[in-house]
Amino acid sequence: MNFDLDPADAAFQAEMRAFIRQALPADIARRGRQGFHATHDDVQTWMRILNARGLAAVHWPRQYGGTDWSPLRRHLFQVELRAAGAPVPDQAALELVGPVIYTFGDEVQKARYLPAILNADTFWCQGFSEPNSGSDLASLKTSAVRDGDHYLVNGQKTWTSEAHKADMMFALVRTDGEARPQAGISFLLIDMKSPGVSVRPIYTINEGLSVNEVFLDNVRVPAENLVGDENRGWGYAKFLLTNERTMSAETPHTAFDLEQVKQIAAVEMRGGRPLIEDPLFAARLARFEIELRALETAVLRVLHMGDNDPALNATASVLKLRGSELRQRIADLAVEALGDHGLAVFPDVEGQDNMDVLAPVPPAPDYAAGWLSRMMFRRATTIYGGANEIQRTIIAKSVLGL
Numbered sequence: 593m594n595f596d597l598d599p600a601d602a603a604f605q606a607e608m609r610a611f612i613r614q615a616l617p618a619d620i621a622r623r624g625r626q627g628f629h630a631t632h633d634d635v636q637t638w639m640r641i642l643n644a645r646g647l648a649a650v651h652w653p654r655q656y657g658g659t660d661w662s663p664l665r666r667h668l669f670q671v672e673l674r675a676a677g678a679p680v681p682d683q684a685a686l687e688l689v690g691p692v693i694y695t696f697g698d699e700v701q702k703a704r705y706l707p708a709i710l711n712a713d714t715f716w717c718q719g720f721s722e723p724n725s726g727s728d729l730a731s732l733k734t735s736a737v738r739d740g741d742h743y744l745v746n747g748q749k750t751w752t753s754e755a756h757k758a759d760m761m762f763a764l765v766r767t768d769g770e771a772r773p774q775a776g777i778s779f780l781l782i783d784m785k786s787p788g789v790s791v792r793p794i795y796t797i798n799e800g801l802s803v804n805e806v807f808l809d810n811v812r813v814p815a816e817n818l819v820g821d822e823n824r825g826w827g828y829a830k831f832l833l834t835n836e837r838t839m840s841a842e843t844p845h846t847a848f849d850l851e852q853v854k855q856i857a858a859v860e861m862r863g864g865r866p867l868i869e870d871p872l873f874a875a876r877l878a879r880f881e882i883e884l885r886a887l888e889t890a891v892l893r894v895l896h897m898g899d900n901d902p903a904l905n906a907t908a909s910v911l912k913l914r915g916s917e918l919r920q921r922i923a924d925l926a927v928e929a930l931g932d933h934g935l936a937v938f939p940d941v942e943g944q945d946n947m948d949v950l951a952p953v954p955p956a957p958d959y960a961a962g963w964l965s966r967m968m969f970r971r972a973t974t975i976y977g978g979a980n981e982i983q984r985t986i987i988a989k990s991v992l993g994l
């Protein structure tokens with residue numbers, strides 16, 4: 593496989609870089625480059641700019657508003673977005689539920705939900721995990737009982753990212769309590785404004801708000817919101833989780849972070865010289881970059897694999913494992929490079945999600961903004977999307993045959 597850019601791909605990359613730099617509003621780019629969680633408004637504004645150009649979901653099939661770009665071009669586009677500081681879009685919608693709807697949903701669901709995702713009219717959250725069902729997801733207990741043309745849903749979801757901003761939740765619910773666990777689960781789309789849905793925030797170690805508990809108390813969900821067949825939800829979830837793990841490699845994000853760490857190390861002084869000139873630190877950065885390049889190559893290989901390739905599941909687990917570890921290590925390196933400035937906690941004033949728990953502005957340069965928060969939040973990268981211990985088990989079974 594040859595990953596060198598041919599002239600046409602290089603021209604494509606230059607065109608996308610120019611387009612993004614010109615189209616991305618400067619204030620949104622500045623917030624993005626500072627590493628704060630993107631706000632609802634920033635995501636919506638940017639998604640609508642992309643959608644007007646047909647670029648909101650370049651990895652979707654063209655018939656649903658995507659493109660027919662090659663995997664390499666889709667990857668290059670992501671790299672350019674991250675490098676410019678574009679806000680991370682609603683991944684639950686674009687990467688997770690969108691593909692499930694266009695693959696397994698009916699025509700009414702496709703027409704109703706897909707355009708609204710592309711235009712960021714509707715934000716989504718993923719209601720899979722429950723207090724006692726994370727790694728052992730098939731044990732989930734939230735029940736959906738058919739009642740005429742509705743389901744009556746009762747239960748609790750937890751760690752639900754962005755539930756406090758979401759309009760809709762795609763949830764796994766138990767529709768058959770007698771069948772074996774995997775065979776009694778269905779995939780339901782729940783309007784977050786339905787009576788009986790309540791959301792309680794969970795503040796994380798970085799004093800941010802992105803995860804929540806969601807309580808479902810006699811929530812009436814129209815039966816037409818069932819995706820695919822009743823009791824086949826586990827299969828749709830497995831399809832979705834493979835996408836989630838491929839996405840978890842997050843190499844464009846890590847490449848962006850690496851460039852920032854290099855810039856920090858070029859100006860932060862240690863022992864009278866820039867940190868980047870310290871041979872030990874420079875060697876660690878070089879080693880990191882080699883590992884990142886190796887992972888980027890692996891991502892490109894996976895993007896070339898067919899959707900039905902039997903190795904896809906295990907390969908996605910490898911990407912998740914390595915990608916999540918690199919996400920943590922680059923944030924650790926950044927905070928270390930910042931020295932005392934690494935302790936600075938910048939208030940996410942423009943994010944406005946957590947105004948009540950903000951710390952005062954510290955005396956530190958702008959480039960220190962957000963890094964301590966990111967370092968702390970990234971403890972979660974080896975947990976979400978399926979904990980890394982579980983990925984190791986998948987790899988051990990399906991690759992090593994153990």
Ligand SMILES: Cc1cc2nc3c(=O)[nH]c(=O)nc-3n(C[C@H](O)[C@H](O)[C@H](O)COP(=O)(O)OP(=O)(O)OC[C@H]3O[C@@H](n4cnc5c(N)ncnc54)[C@H](O)[C@@H]3O)c2cc1C
Nearest residue numbers: 718719720721726727751752753972975976977978979981
């Ligand atoms: C920041 C964040 C965001 C999240 N967002 C969402 C979301 O939007 N939607 C959603 O549905 N979920 C979300 N999650 C939940 C996430 O998917 C679960 O936390 C994850 O699957 C682990 O489940 P758990 O927390 O119940 O831990 P547990 O499953 O209880 O695991 C605890 C520990 O035991 C280990 N362990 C468990 N079983 C095994 C085993 N069989 N072999 C070896 N080790 C094992 C795990 O690896 C882990 O280290 C999020 C989590 C976090 C931290």
